[in-house]
Structures are given as C-alpha cells and as structure tokens.
Amino acid sequence: MTVSVALFTSDLRLHDNPVLHAAVRDADAVVPLFVQDDGIRRTGFDAPNRRAFLADCLVDLDAGLRRRGGRLVVRSADVVAGACAVVAETGADSLHIAAGVSGYAREREERLRTALGAVGCALHVHDAVVTALPPGLVVPAGRDHFAVFTPYFRRWEAAGVRGTLTGPRTVRVPDTATSAPLPTRAEVTGVSPGLAEGGETAGRRLLTSWLHGPMADYGTGHDDLAGDATSRLSPFLHFGCLSAAELVHRAREKGGPGADAFVRQLAWRDFHHQVLAARPDAAWADYRPRGDRWRSDPDEIEAWRAGLTGYPLVDAAMRQLAHEGWMHNRGRMLVASFLTKTLYVDWRVGARHFLDLLVDGDLANNQLNWQWVAGTGTDTRPNRVLNPLIQGKRFDPRGAYVRRWVPELAGLDGAAVHEPWKLTGPDRARLAYPEPVVDLAEARARFERARGLG
Template identity: 75%
Template sequence: MTTATASVALFTADLRLHDNPVLRAALDSADEVVPLFVLDTGVQSAGYDVPNRRAFLADCLSDLDAGLRERGGRLIVRRGDVAGEVCAVASECGAQQVHLAGDVSGYAQRREERLRRALAADGRRLCVHDAVVTALPPGAVTPSGRDHFAVFTPYFRRWTGAGLRGVLHAPRTVRVPEGLASLPVPARTEVSGVSPAVAAGGESEGRARFDAWRAGPMKTYADQHDDLAADTTSRLSPHLHFGTLSAVELVHKARRTGGDGADAFVRQLAWRDFHHQVLAARPRAAHEDYRPRGDRWRHDEDEIAAWQQGRTGYPLVDAAMRQLLHEGWMHNRGRLLTASFLTKTLYVDWRVGARHFLDLLVDGDVANNQLNWQWVAGTGNDTRPNRVLNPLTQARRFDPDGTYVRRWLPELADVPGASVHQPWKLPDRERARLDYPQPLVGLSAGADRFLRARGLEGRSDARAD
C-alpha cells in the first residue's frame, strides 16, 4: 500500500482559494495538503495585532475554512511562533515541503528566514512564491544599476509593459491529512474594541464587492475617485491587505473591462506594487526616513490628541479622522489631507500619524501605510516634497457643498452652505452654540513654521494645494 504524500500551504497575506499560487503549488506537489494558518504571537508582540484587523481577519479565516470544507478540506489553525508551529505540523503529517507567499516587510522577511532555517534543520524545504501578495513581484523591474525605482512614473511605465502571470482557478477538491489537531477558527464576536462599522471580511465578500463595483462605479472612478461625499472608490484595500483578493486577478479583470476608470484603478494597484518594491529594497524605511530632510519635529500631546479625535477645528480634516475612528477605514483623499495637516501644518513626526493609522486601519499595511506617510511628509518618494495641502482648498475641490463634513460631524449638520468648512467665521451667537473647537493653528502660520523648519522661507512650491 502506497503512503500518501503531504505538503503544507502556509497562509499569511493570501487568504483565498482563487488565484493562489501557494495553495496550487502545495496541491500539485503532494497527494494531500495541510491548509495552515498560524495565529502569530510575534505579530502581537510587534504591535500589529489590533482589534479592527483582528475582526476582519476572523471573517477571512471563517470564509476560507468554509470554502475549504466545500472542497472536502478544512483550515488547520495553530497559535504561537510561526517557525515552531509550522515545523510541528510538517512533522505530524510527514510533509517535506512548506509553501509560502513572499512578502516584503522586515518582519515578514525575518519570519521567512527563521522558517527556512528551522525547516532545513528538519530536512524539509521552504518554497516561496512570488506575485501572490502583489501583482508584479518586487524586483521584477528595476532601473539600470539600481535595485529599485525611487520614482513612481518611470516604475509605472516599466510595470505596465511587464507581463503578469496568468490567473489560477480555485481548486475543486482539497484533501487534508486526517488526525491533525486544530484550534477553533476565530470569530469576530470574540474580538473587543472594534470600531463600530468595520466592514465584513472574507474572500466571498471581497469578490462580491469587486464584481458590484466593477459593474458600476468603476466606470466613473477616474473622475470621481477624489469625491469625498460620493464615496465611489472600490474599498478593496482591506481585501488586498489580507489577500482575500488577488492583485493579479484584479489587474486582468480591470484591463478586460477597459475604460478610463479601469485604467485609473490599475494605476492604483501599480502604486501599491511600487511601495512594496521600495520597502523590499529598503526595509528600514518602515521606521526611518527614506530621504532625510533634517526635520526637528514638534511633539505637542494636546495637538496630537485633537488630531486623533477629529477636533482640530478644520472640518474636512476632522471628518476624515472621525471616519477612521468609526469605520477603521478612510477615503484616500482624506488620508492625504490628514497626513499633510499633521506633518506639515502641525509639524509632527510622520511616525506618530503612521502608528495611529496602523492602530485603526483594517488595511493597515506596512508598505503602503508607512511609505504613503513618508510621501506626504516629504521624506519619501514624492517629487514635490514640500507641498502643503490646504484643508480649505481641498474642501472647495472635493467636498464643495459640505456633504462629507456633515456626514461625519453632526455638530455642524445645520451650518448652512460653505460656512460648514469655516465655522469660525460664523457670527458669534451662531458659533457659540456649536460644540466645535477653534482651529489649532492658522494655516499660514503652520505653513510658515514648516518652511522655516526646513529652511525654505520664500519658496512658493509649498503652498500649491
């Protein structure tokens, strides 16, 4: 009688059955496969295991387990150190290979190396697969003589011309070795401290959301993606972060759809890949300035708290911060504005803002979060590092009638017209009845302070937006 061979598919940021090279390779390499997820205690100690993402993760794992059971399998869940738990599972089922998606954060790279060494010590092999987390693997395109692109536009030209791998179908059957112990699949109801309106997670939810968005709002995405009140963005970033959707599959489907909206969406996926290739080459950029500017950041606890709570006195900034608190998500235009306000109007270290976002964002991805914060702060890859986004100018462009502000700031719901963006200009009697603060700082004073700090007095390019 022939003994069945087994392999392990270690799920990390690829919690899906469709277009998953990790699962496909594990299935092709053995008779049986262990679909394994480890509740990594190292993530918790590193400060990345926060309630909003934990709740979304629980949905993802529950949906993944359900999909596997429909195919005759199940998800094996363990808790602890990833290297130790994976080696234990491989030993229990006799697996010679463990399959894993390549990732770019410093933590992911260290985890991968520890796992590789631990498996090798047991005579087993780690197989790492690219183009699972991103559409194009980091390092797939590079400029002459350098290990990564530092500017997006030339990267995007090369990215657009590079061929993507094909899309893989979800498996029809998954045979799992018998007798493997598993913890219960986590449930969202077990998580406390979750923001009130965190979206549902899971591959089924992600695929349904994309299909609905592709059939409608994608068509106007190029024109409306910055419209705060319309809220017609895809909201797929949490699904990309947890890998319930494949970036490769999304690019292929968007290109088949065609049109300006699809092109604009693909460009955003390329931005995501861009940040991943930067972090892959410069892991320390998660915590250190990619391009130091000699900043001597201010640190005012009261101002930071006001920014976090949506009480800065600038309604568009505050509305975006309230959305973050309520949903664990924020419109991209809001992210740009709130980050600019913290780093360039209040002149507070971008790391303070990045940490707050990571504490709340369901899509809190180290590559995109940290490098987007650096882009706005002018210490990253922005070719105009000294631009300052003006909340009033942004309001006129992207929330002209105040709909977005009124949605998130009920204390300003009855303020008429454009006054909602400048409530401090209301007559004294009307202003006195509002439970809303005066601005923390004048916009000109904040911009002047920023320019002086960087030695840029008199520069006109800092006040363009």
C-alpha cells in the same frame, strides 16, 4: 502518501493563490495552515480592527475549503514552531508560503528555511502572491528599486502581470492535522462600530459590484469625498482575500478610463512594496531625511486623533477612520499633510495611529504613503502642503462629507461648513465645535522655515 503544507499569510483566498495551487498540485494531501503568530502580536501589529477582519477571513476560508472536502488548520504559536509542529505531525515534505517584503517577513522566511531544512522539509517561496508584480522584477539600470513612480509604472505596464490560476476543486487534508478553534469577530474587543465584513466571499462580491458599475467613473470621481466613489477593496487586498493580479486582469477586461485609473492605483501599491523590499528600514526610518526637528504638542496631537482640530474636513476624515477603521484616500492625504506639515509632527506618530485603526494597515503602503506626504519619502514635490479649506472646496464643495461625519455642523450650508469659526454672535455660540488649533498661514510659515524654504 505525500503531504505538503500551504502556510497562509497575506493570501487568505482560494482563487488565484499560487501557494495553495502549488501545494495541492505537488502532493497527495495538503494542510491549509494559518498560524496566529505570537511574533505579530508582540510587534503591536495585531490591532483590534485587523484582528476582527482576520477572524472573518479565516471563518470564510475554512468554509470554502470545507466545500472542497478540506478544512483550515489553525494554530496559535510562534509561526516557525507552529509550522514545524504540523510538519512533524503529518510527515509533510514540503511547505509553501508567499514571499513578503517587510523585515519581519524576510526573517520569518529565513527561520522557516533553517528549521524545515533540519527536518528534511523543503521550503517553497512564491512571488506575485501579495502583489501583481514581484518586487524587484523591474529595476532601473544600476539600482535595486525605482524611487519615482512614473518610470516604474512604465516598466510595470510593459512587464505584464502573470496569468491567474483557478482555485482547487478538491482539497484533501490528512486526518493527523489537528486544529485549534477558529477565532471569531465576537471575541475581539475595541473594534470600530462600522468595520466592514471580511473574507474572500465578501471581497469577491464587492469586486463584482465594483467592476460592473462604479469603476467606470473612477477616473473622474475617485477624489469625491461625499460620493465615496473608491472601490473599498484595500482591506481585501491587504489580507489577500483578493488577488492583485486578478484585479489587474479583470479591470483591463472591462476597459475604459476608470479601469486605467484603477489599475494605476494597483501599480502604486506594487511600487511601495518594491521600495520597502529594497529598503526595509523605511518602515520606520526616513527614506530621504530632510533634517526635520519635529514638534511634539500633546494637545494638538490628541485633537488630531480625536477629530477635534477645528478644521472640519480634517476632523471628518479622522472620525471616519475611528468609526469604520477605514478612510477615503483623499482624506488620508489631507490628514497626513495636516499632521506633518501644518502641525509639523513626526510622520511616525500618524503612521502608528493609522496602524492602530486601519483595517487595511499594510506596512508598505501605510508607512511609505505617510513618508510621501511628509516629504521624507518618494514624492518629487516634498514640500507641498495641502490646505484643508482649499481641499474642502474642491473635493467636498457642498459639505456633504463633513456633515456626514461631524454632526455638530449638520445645520450649516456648503460655505459655512468648512469655516465655522467665521460665524458670529448667537450662531457661533450655539455651535459645539472647537476653534482651529492653529492658524494655517502661521503654520505654513513655520514649516517653510523648518525646511529652510523661507
């Protein structure tokens, strides 16, 4: 009997999974394996929200495999040691894994290739599992990646996304493959109280709802903070509960301006992955250094983290992050601009805080979006500054989003809710809300001087 191993990483799904599809096709039996990687824990990437969501994903994946006659095998170890132990126990002669773009993923792949080769087990690495298009598939002449999104998007659209694969009908797992108990969300402490449910089942349910309703208005409504008109599919994409390729195809099947705008966001995700694949050091080093000499004011940084800056829209977004482990995309742009350009604090401080809380804390998208906003990344307008007052009037004009997340301001109307410091007398005295940590005009002038703009 031939045995293969499907080593799950960021592809925790049965539908349209090239890794599982190939492993089932190529052997008589397959070991669906997930290793709770000690290396991930040592990097500090194993944050409570993602650990809890991951537990949901693994429980759901195991249930789906059991409906097909199989089961998920879980180990807790160094990923290479764990995989090699399963290969030895089952006599597997091949192991399948999704390609990754981070430095850690590439190191993992090389270590697996060396260790498995020593015992006669072939390693098969599959592209376009985590992204819709493989990083490096489309490149400009003479370069290894696109540094500007628009020309990348034109080539991305022309290249075409691979077809989708059906999930396996049956999965036969060898009896010799033993498993540790599945982790559960209940075991994790420090989880955001409003964290969404994880797993492929929940993701596909949300996807169906999105495709048959809200997506139609996404083109015009995606920046409406109070309307919450985004898909909220990013956590499921991050963990691979949903396939980016399948999302592209199903959105295009529905068609319309909303679908086009949604597909464009999926292309942005691919864009950041191809940048990180070509420049792994961009996870922590400036992609385009600007000579910044960042400030470090502990009180201002803590006010930003706690949602107590005195700027209601910034504070609302930061409190949403703390409560849900997720934040509206417009909010992410605003709070990142406020930290890096208004407070002039190193983008890495913000990126680390996001990774501590975001359930969709993806290294490529998180770090490169932070760099984009900070002006050290791929933004063609690196010195733009988002004004929280203008953003509030434009994207939360009636103040509903602010009142939802900043209850101290719940009694104020749409105009006052964005500038509560303008209240006077007893009205201001009764308001348990801080004064702004910085004057916007002074902060902008400071930033422009630092960047040599004035």
